[in-house]
Amino acid sequence: MESHVSTQGHAHPTASLYFKVGLVLFVLTALEVGLYEITYGEHTGALGPTIKPFFVPLLLLLSAAKFALVGMFYMHLKQDSKLFSGVFVFPLIIAAFIIVALMVLHAYTFAFARSG
Amino acid sequence: MTAHAHAAHLETSTGLDNRKVAIWTFIGSECMFFATLISNYLVNKGRSLVGPFPHEPWTSPTGQHFEPIFEIPLVTLGTALLLFSSLFVVLALSGAQRGDRKALIGWLAATIACGLFFVGMQVYEFTHFVHEGLGFTTNLFGSSFYTLTGFHGTHVTIGVLWLATVWKDALRGKLPPHKSLNLEMAALYWHFVDVVWIIIFPVVYLIK
Numbered sequence: 538m539e540s541h542v543s544t545q546g547h548a549h550p551t552a553s554l555y556f557k558v559g560l561v562l563f564v565l566t567a568l569e570v571g572l573y574e575i576t577y578g579e580h581t582g583a584l585g586p587t588i589k590p591f592f593v594p595l596l597l598l599l600s601a602a603k604f605a606l607v608g609m610f611y612m613h614l615k616q617d618s619k620l621f622s623g624v625f626v627f628p629l630i631i632a633a634f635i636i637v638a639l640m641v642l643h644a645y646t647f648a649f650a651r652s653g
Numbered sequence: 654m655t656a657h658a659h660a661a662h663l664e665t666s667t668g669l670d671n672r673k674v675a676i677w678t679f680i681g682s683e684c685m686f687f688a689t690l691i692s693n694y695l696v697n698k699g700r701s702l703v704g705p706f707p708h709e710p711w712t713s714p715t716g717q718h719f720e721p722i723f724e725i726p727l728v729t730l731g732t733a734l735l736l737f738s739s740l741f742v743v744l745a746l747s748g749a750q751r752g753d754r755k756a757l758i759g760w761l762a763a764t765i766a767c768g769l770f771f772v773g774m775q776v777y778e779f780t781h782f783v784h785e786g787l788g789f790t791t792n793l794f795g796s797s798f799y800t801l802t803g804f805h806g807t808h809v810t811i812g813v814l815w816l817a818t819v820w821k822d823a824l825r826g827k828l829p830p831h832k833s834l835n836l837e838m839a840a841l842y843w844h845f846v847d848v849v850w851i852i853i854f855p856v857v858y859l860i861k
Contacts (some may be wrong), residue, residue: 552747555747559739559740562739566732569859570859593860600851600856604852607851608844608848611739611742611847620674620677625680628681628684629684635688636692639696643696
């Protein structure tokens with residue numbers, strides 16, 4: 538892979554790789570909106586009910602892929618020091634845990650309040 | 654020792670530039686900040702007692718009818734431009750590191766333009782929602798939606814201002830290759846703002 542050297546002395550990807558990643562990001566976003574359109578939007582067809590149960594996991598998967606691509610290639614985590622990856626990924630894991638924990642806690646509290 | 658060589662062999666305990674460690678630490682703390690806002694949106698999702706609602710029409714007890722409030726095509730355009738702006742800023746950084754001033758100035762201007770469009774899109778969206786009857790205190794959806802997307806929009810605005818100051822330096826010839834870290838830090842912040850939107854867009858706008 539062709540590359541150039543940054544101020545930190547490590548190699549960064551070239552413009553062609555940046556464009557390829559940009560294209561993949563665009564396609565993934567189009568897929569997200571396309572999935573929404575055929576499941577809930579104005580273009581709901583025969584596929585809609587089939588996709589519905591997988592809609593949320595698919596969207597989360599596509600988002601995770603986009604997140605990883607930006608992190609690895611545009612934020613240079615793939616080439617940069619592993620310390621930066623650690624400083625970013627560790628809080629990210631805690632952040633994901635916070636989101637899941639609060640959702641479970643509130644779902645439980647809400648269900649408990651309803652049941653009296 | 655030249656400035657470039659000095660930058661490549663930093664005398665720090667990690668061997669890394671302290672400013673870059675600082676911006677990554679800041680980004681790590683921002684993950685927590687947005688986690689709380691996204692959690693707040695998700696735990697209150699679908700619990701509004703009165704409309705307007707994001708995806709469903711609603712008729713008030715007084716007979717006033719409200720259409721679903723989201724405009725997916727407009728937000729999709731804003732999302733695409735924010736993604737493109739991440740591409741543009743890495744191309745600007747690449748130009749800065751190679752000493753290609755023309756590429757640096759051009760791609761950075763394109764990044765700022767995309768950021769401004771996104772902020773403009775959000776201002777239009779908020780104004781439109783208020784006119785449609787969704788204020789900050791109208792319902793749980795309004796409060797959590799405006800808090801989450803408003804804070805993100807504020808981050809985008811700060812990012813645009815930061816990039817504009819770097820652009821001004823580039824225009825004045827004050828951003829030679831050995832100072833490209835000044836742009837790299839702003840670019841890292843900008844990418845973070847982008848990845849947060851990568852999560853917000855499906856969670857808020859697409860998932861019903």
